Amino acid sequence: MFVKAITLYFVGMPLKFSFVTAQTAIDYRNTIIICAEDDQGNYGYGEVVSFDTPFYTKETNKISWNVLKKYLIPAVLGKTFNNEHALHEIITMFNTAHRDTPMAVAGLENALLHVMAARNQYNTVEYCMKQPLQNTIPMGVVAGDMPLSQLLSFVEYHVSHYCTRIKIKITPYDGYEKVCAVRKRFPDIDLAVDANRSYAPQDIDKIAQFNTLNLICIEEPFKVHSINDYIELKRNYHWRVTTPLCFDETILTLSDLIEGAQHNIIDVMNIKVGRLGGLYQTKQIIQFCRDHNIRYWIGSMLESSISKLLHVQLAALGDSYMAGDLSDSKRYFYADLTHPAIEFIKGRMKVPCGVGLGAVVDIEELNKLSQYTEVFHSN
Numbered sequence: 204m205f206v207k208a209i210t211l212y213f214v215g216m217p218l219k220f221s222f223v224t225a226q227t228a229i230d231y232r233n234t235i236i237i238c239a240e241d242d243q244g245n246y247g248y249g250e251v252v253s254f255d256t257p258f259y260t261k262e263t264n265k266i267s268w269n270v271l272k273k274y275l276i277p278a279v280l281g282k283t284f285n286n287e288h289a290l291h292e293i294i295t296m297f298n299t300a301h302r303d304t305p306m307a308v309a310g311l312e313n314a315l316l317h318v319m320a321a322r323n324q325y326n327t328v329e330y331c332m333k334q335p336l337q338n339t340i341p342m343g344v345v346a347g348d349m350p351l352s353q354l355l356s357f358v359e360y361h362v363s364h365y366c367t368r369i370k371i372k373i374t375p376y377d378g379y380e381k382v383c384a385v386r387k388r389f390p391d392i393d394l395a396v397d398a399n400r401s402y403a404p405q406d407i408d409k410i411a412q413f414n415t416l417n418l419i420c421i422e423e424p425f426k427v428h429s430i431n432d433y434i435e436l437k438r439n440y441h442w443r444v445t446t447p448l449c450f451d452e453t454i455l456t457l458s459d460l461i462e463g464a465q466h467n468i469i470d471v472m473n474i475k476v477g478r479l480g481g482l483y484q485t486k487q488i489i490q491f492c493r494d495h496n497i498r499y500w501i502g503s504m505l506e507s508s509i510s511k512l513l514h515v516q517l518a519a520l521g522d523s524y525m526a527g528d529l530s531d532s533k534r535y536f537y538a539d540l541t542h543p544a545i546e547f548i549k550g551r552m553k554v555p556c557g558v559g560l561g562a563v564v565d566i567e568e569l570n571k572l573s574q575y576t577e578v579f580h581s582n
């Protein structure tokens with residue numbers, strides 16, 4: 204596969220509502236789409252899921268764009284990759300050299316893998332993971348931080364529309380009270396919470412309060428910077444949290460995961476292709492979880508279907524701990540970037556497992572939503 208050209212699109216997708224977490228509120232999703240083209244006229248698409256500001260990880264879309272332009276694209280443009288191993292090699296090198304920008308690496312990897320899949324007529328995820336996908340997956344809905352009455356109506360609506368797994372974004376301000384009320388009204392649903400690192404370590408008692416609510420997991424409760432901070436936290440505070448602890452933005456690499464596992468800190472892993480530096484790295488992380496009795500499930504960013512479809516397919520591997528953060532495209536966006544878009548019927552989605560993404564990129568919509576583009580050609 205000769206990499207002939209790469210195009211970067213800076214795309215703005217207006218949201219139907221303001222999505223609020225402990226760290227930020229998002230009304231408009233700016234994202235980077237990468238299109239790679241080979242010498243036979245095959246195209247592949249990937250998405251860089253970094254945000255405008257560094258609230259989630261340090262990588263912003265401005266940083267991603269610059270790293271792609273300066274380092275990653277020049278390293279692959281005009282090169283020939285004879286097989287997936289050659290591509291794997293360079294992506295592994297990127298993930299080591301550009302550890303702080305896994306989302307840029309993942310976006311480029313996804314685009315190149317997609318071209319390779321188009322050339323060889325296979326599904327990207329199925330091929331990378333080397334295992335067949337299940338036919339359908341269940342829906343999982345994420346509730347942003349919202350007033351209690353609105354939250355109860357939100358959960359009521361989704362449960363009545365066949366969703367049996369809800370994840371609630373919480374803050375130290377009123378997280379416990381809200382989740383208590385939801386659990387009381389819906390005693391049987393799979394309920395998880397995500398604090399996005401908003402509770403101070405000394406708030407450990409507030410996190411222990413959730414022990415009695417039969418949560419499937421509590422995601423990123425503490426305000427920390429690294430997995431080492433968790434190790435310190437567990438050492439210095441009396442650990443009385445019994446809800447399974449789930450990791451998201453604190454773990455960016457396999458070595459972070461190994462470090463946490465060695466100290467017995469990680470119960471559950473939230474898998475996101477962008478945060479983890481691409482599908483190859485994701486595959487290794489899922490394998491490590493399987494080998495070390497760590498439960499994993501598939502998360503999702505606020506992202507277009509170009510990235511989300513990979514997560515839909517990963518959620519079909521068959522041994523996820525719970526339903527993923529995966530719901531209809533139309534819940535967030537007026538229009539998405541693939542045909543078909545992501546849609547669940549009566550709480551389940553038929554997993555698209557055709558060539559590449561399993562869906563066709565809507566070029567017209569991509570061009571319509573693009574604010575600017577930059578094209579790189581091989582010499």
Ligand SMILES: [Mg+2]
Binds near residue numbers: 397473
């Ligand atoms: Mg999270």
